Amino acid sequence: MPRKCVCVALVAVFALAASRSTHAQVTVDVTKVNCDQFVHHKISEPRLIAAWLSGYYSAKRNNRMIDLQTFEENMSKVQNFCSDEKNFKVPVMKAVEQVLGKGN
DSSP states (O other), X not given: OOSEEEHHHHHHHHHHHHHTOOXXXXXXXXXXXXXXXXXXTSSSOHXXXXXXXXXXXXXXXXXXXXXXXXXXXXXXXXXXHXXXXXXXXXXXXXXXXXXXXXXX
């Protein structure tokens, strides 16, 4: 698989993983997910939420490509920020903007 692929592949992976989820909850308001819920798997796998966030911010920038290495690096940065107990109540979308910048 090439380093960069179309965002459609990301959506397909997210949809496949979401369909395999055993959680009863069907929808999630991502604006309300906080760092504690994100890093401690209280809502879903952090990778699924990170994939959704990546697609969300890519769409805002009209970016139809994904750099998988950058995705992994950015996810690690956000997870590190969110793993700090003092940041547990920070909404994960605010954490993304704080750690990666408003333009993400």
